[in-house]
Amino acid sequence: MTRVAAFTDTYHPTVNGVTYTIEAWRDHWNDHHGQMDVVYPGTDEYTPRAREHPVRSLPFPFYDGVRVGAPRVPKTVPRADVVHAHTAFGLGLAARRYADKHDLPLVASYHTPTAEYAEYISSHDSVLSSLSRASETYEHWYYDHVDLVLTPSEPTKRHLLDDLDVSTPVHVVSNGIDTDRFQPADADTFRDRFDLDGTLVGYTGRHGYEKRLQDIIDATDSMDDVTVVFGGDGPARDDLEARARRADVDVRFLGFLDRDDLPAFYTALDVFAFPSPVETQGLVALEANACGTPVAGVDAGALADTIDDGETGYHYEPGDVDAFQTAIERTLDDRDRLAQNCLDRRDQVSIEHAVTELHRHYDAVT
Known part of the structure; x- marks a missing residue:
């Protein structure tokens, strides 16, 4: 049985692909492979279920619906065998600290090229360029210091290797979908x-x-x-x-x-x-x-x-x-x-x- 501690800045109540990927992976993992706990930005609008651990959070001012979690590890998180970060920011730093403290392997998923979203902060070309460079520099540092990076597609893998110059091993793992749910309907x-x-x-x-x-x-x-x-x-x-x-x-x-x-x-x-x-x-x-x-x-x-x-x-x-x-x-x-x-x-x-x-x-x- 493999015990996994997953950290993400995109979970409830945000409704998007990353949220559903982590939910689906967690549920399937707990049913068939072991134990997966999820650390996420807490909100009064959502009551955590079993193996969900909220942290204090604030709304991200430039991106409606996204919350930024405090980079901390709740005491309720049980000891894991592997740590999986679904973000390089916020709770991604908590995942790194947790892995370092317990000498655990750190796997990181690259879901979103953050430089693409710089326009939500500013529309000025010079500011956009600076934000994009800063974002890519940080992402290079973060993903270059984990044990394994997972991407959902080959083009995203190539972006990490060619554009961000990441030296960590990078492998493609499709997010997958719930085919029991998604099938022809009425x-x-x-x-x-x-x-x-x-x-x-x-x-x-x-x-x-x-x-x-x-x-x-x-x-x-x-x-x-x-x-x-x-x-x-x-x-x-x-x-x-x-x-x-x-x-x-x-x-x-x-x-x-x-x-x-x-x-x-x-x-x-x-x-x-x-x-x-x-x-x-x-x-x-x-x-x-x-x-x-x-x-x-x-x-x-x-x-x-x-x-x-x-x-x-x-x-x-x-x-x-x-x-x-x-x-x-x-x-x-x-x-x-x-x-x-x-x-x-x-x-x-x-x-x-x-x-x-x-x-x-x-x-x-x-």
Whole structure:
């Protein structure tokens, strides 16, 4: 039985891919492999469950929904065999201190290239450049002083090795998705509930400026019988709604959807549209695929690998809105074949497969 202490700055009540990855890994690990405890930024809005250990936290002033935890280790955390940091900041420092104090191996996951989010702090080019350099310098230091780094995709691995010049061994472990949850669901009921009909092109997730969600509206502008559906919320939503009012396409904003509604949302879509060039894996694309929905997405970042061009969807070149429209149209035309390919690959993207890989890497450092 391997005992793991996981530290993260992105956990409840934040709703994003990293949160669900850690939850799913923890639950599957505790059911099948050993014991995993999670240390996270506490909040009055969430009551911790068993093996969850909150620390004092404050809202991150530049990024709505994210909290910064005090870099400390709660006394309730039991002795572990391996420490897993899901952040280099805040609680990542606590993970490092805990590992050093008990002479334990430290594994670190690289979920997010923090330099990509500098624009939330300042829009000035000189400040952005300085923040990006400082962030990358810090990330190099942190990830160069752990025992193993895990990334969710090959492009993210290459970023660590080539751009950050990290010398620590780096291995790819897909985040994985819960294929028991994400499978084809009742699309008709979902469409009726939200009064949706016709061809649906959609996206769900955080509405961040770096994700270029406005490109979905621009690419579908004037397409016949298409409704664009956005699930989720975020800082870019007001601007997206303003852009939608000016466009010649029906755009619906559903807001945050309950996790249990997501399989039906994905199944109801004809195409999942994903223009974000900054993904480290693009978990929502895999969730859509597991529900039988192909993806039209940018050929950049992790989506260059997550989308198998011509098999589970189609790519387009970054920034080319006309090419994005073509990718959406090709995906619609070829939907039946692409959808079957997506369903045939469900086992390859499962949590079970991901945690088996995780176990192998833990064994290698303990």
